[in-house]
Amino acid sequence: MTKIEMDAIDRRILAILQENGRLSNQEIAERVNLSPSPCLRRIRRLEESGVIRGYVALLDPRRLGLDLLAYVNVRLEKRSGPALSPRGGDVTHADLFRAAVQTWPEVVACYAMTGDMDYLLRVQVADMAHFSRFVQEQLLHHPSVIDVKTSFSLETFKETTALPIV
Amino acid sequence: MTKIEMDAIDRRILAILQENGRLSNQEIAERVNLSPSPCLRRIRRLEESGVIRGYVALLDPRRLGLDLLAYVNVRLEKRSGPALSPRGGDVTHADLFRAAVQTWPEVVACYAMTGDMDYLLRVQVADMAHFSRFVQEQLLHHPSVIDVKTSFSLETFKETTALPIV
DNA sequence: CGTGAAACATTAGCGGC
């Protein structure tokens, strides 16, 4: 995990790009008082070093009919692995659960957490019917899951992908 | 909140753009089997209607030294407003808290939630020292905050800004 | 780091299905 050297101009470029990832290189160069070529060289370096992970379009969930956002705390079975892999290695409940999470499109984020619940899922679905089906048929149906506790988002007051780079 | 008509091509364009927001219109047009101009017209329409909220660069928090991600549950004082605004309107604890949240850069998301805590904050900071200072000097210091409960992310297994568009 | 030129991309107008 190479942490690269960055100066004030690099940080300004990052601040600009995490607000608007489609500005032209020319426009960015102007804002940081550079000509286009060194500015582009800096951006490429930030991309290649992994500081910039990628560029994405952000969509509006409500305009896509995804009106329900839930945070689900999940507790897993802790007893030793429920199965042996074909080659004899242990497969833990955590492994199974994490693999399942990758296949569930409604789960847009999954973290292992401190505290008395093991995982926190961010779940984005159309409505309560869909959520209920997801919990019953996927989450609680999963052999590694012992218990879930859900909170629903009533309103979003702040939500940004922009990190606080000082 | 106008929900606009979208066909299969529009959805394919959205799916492409939420994975890579910097593809050229030409490239996207090719992938959806359209010529550049109708493709661009569709993208502009999706932008103007608000389905596409914007384009951003995603940065790697760890490469920026932001190694600590916390989810903080916050409970607020419920008794009637602690102050009157100059023009006489009531200012609730919720109003005060939400305004403060906007000014705290380490809070990258804030939701009002169901359940026994009122708000859920996503907090991104360098280390425990910074987090501790934030909780003591900002959160607990705020007159509307009664109580906070924090969980820390140990590991991220899935995290995407791409919504499940079917 | 900046200049300049070639390659490439965007976008408005117009005609056709």
Next chain:
DNA sequence: GCCGCTAATGTTTCACG
């Protein structure tokens, strides 16, 4: 209505000073 062509304009990119 929505598609695709063309042509003008703007942008990216790279060798070189």
